Amino acid sequence: MSAEQIISDWKKNIYKPFYWLEGEENYYIDKIMDYAEHHILSEAEAGFNLTVFYGRDAEWTEVLNACKRFPMFAERQVVLLKEAQYMKDIAKLETYFEQPQPSTVLVVGYKEKKLDARTKLAKTVKQKGELFSTKKIYDSKLPEWTQQMVQQHGYTINQKAVLLLVDHIGNDLSRIENEVNKILVNLRDRKNITEEDIETYVGISKEFNAFELQLAIAQKNLSKAVRIVQYFEQNPKAAPIQVILPTLYNFFSKTAMVFGVSGGESAVASAIGVNPYFVKDYVQAAKNYGAQGVENILLLLHKYNLRSIGINDAGTSDADLMKEMMVKMMY
Template identity: 65%
Template sequence: MSAEKIINDWKKKLYKPVYWLEGEEDYYIDKVMDYAEHQILPESEAGFNLSVFYGKDAAWSDVVNACMRYPMFAEKQVVLLKEAQQMRDIEKLENYIENPLASTIFVVSYKEKTLDKRKTLYKTIKKDGEIFTSEKIKDYNLTKWITDYVQSQSFSMSAKAVQLLADHIGSDLSRIVNEIEKITVNLGQRKSITEDDIERYVGVSKEYNAFELQNAVAKKDLAKAIRIIQYFEANPKAAPIQLILPSLYGFFSKLYVYFGMADKSENGIKGLFYNNPYAAKEAITSAKLYSYTGVEQALLLLHEYNLKSVGINDNGTSDASLLKELVVKMMN
């Protein structure tokens, strides 16, 4: 069951006695918990029938006692246990979960980890409750997620703006949503988000970023690549080397796969680039510039310089100097 399905059920007054929200992606867990805290009960009932506990500070017995109370002047009460992964003796909740009170909606957020499916606690929750596992979004799905989210808010976003945001923030969905909200508040009547908006409101340059460096390397434009790296040197937070190297590795890995494909047409390879025909066309050009041997050498260099970036076989060379050495060797 998805976070949206849980919330939609709640909107229809369809409740299970226990909801266990677990996993590495905080965004969906927080979204469900926020709805449970602020929307399930009307304000007139929440004062008497909403209890919120935090795992670090709460005793399991206090949580169970709250769950065992009957609602006052209402059909349901809501008990929330946040940050449950920090609670001691959390397995002692099992006796209540095995026989929950029908008038209590007990919602638990258990972040950063998941229950062992072999344990009795997992099986007990699964029997009559709901377990929602919130997984980290895969890098290859991030741009689509951003595009879909923006559209769900009745806005549009240019492909380059999406890529800028994804490269700058990564897969932190909560932060992405916060940045998009900050941008849309400043758009006035406009409904489209551009790369200029990303630069102005998020603080990432539309000309000097990891995406533009990748494009420069892909086209063997050494002068542009060096200019971008010099910008990174003057602005260390703009694109740390730990962000740049995986981006380049991902690109050259796709080119490596390209050489082994039977159908090397734009249509045949666009699946490698998330069905982006423009990216597929650019990749074909890059493959011709580098050749199979050049792509293979680029991957070996990326591995070598990744080790150097963490101090292996290197005596403290700056990140900018490492990147300059890397791109020169890759292009030659």
């Protein structure tokens, strides 16, 4: 069952006695937990029937006793156990999971971890309640996820704007959504988010960013690449070298995979795991550098990553390291 399905059921007053939310992607766990805290009960009901625990501070007996209480002046009560991964003796709640209180909705947030499926606790949770397990979304799926999220709000976003946003923020779904919400407040009558909106409301230059640098290198456009690095030098927070180098390494790692794929751009996009809209950049880089050139770039990225943290380097500035590296890549 997805996060949307769980919330949809709650809106229809369909509840299971407890929900165990686990895994790597905190965004969905937080989304479900937030709805449970603020929307299952009315404001008047919540005063008597909402109990929130935090795993670092709560004792399993306290949680157990709260779950066994009966609701006051309401059909049900809600008990939330946040950050349950830090709770000692959490396995002792198994006795409650075996015989949960029908009038209690217990929601457990077990972030960054998963139950061992072989244990009795995991089997009981799956059998008696709802086990919701998440995993991090692949970076290649972030543009598509962002577009769908924007569409759910009743808006659209163009491809360049998507890439700027995702490239700047990375794999942080909550922050992406927060930035989108900030933009939507300022769109007024417009229904489409553009790169100009990203530049204005998120603070990312549409001309000088890690994606444009990546594109300039892929095109072997040294002058453009140097201009972008000079912008980064004057605006250190725009794209630190510790962000740029992994981004370039990821791009050229996927470019290296292009040489093993036969077929058109759609086949390449599927094989290397990128959005079809952007696959032309990888194909172009492969043509411009060849297999040997791409291999050389990956070696250079590793070498300059070490130098950026002071290994085999006497203190060269980040900007000078980038310029030197790009010259060696392109010539």
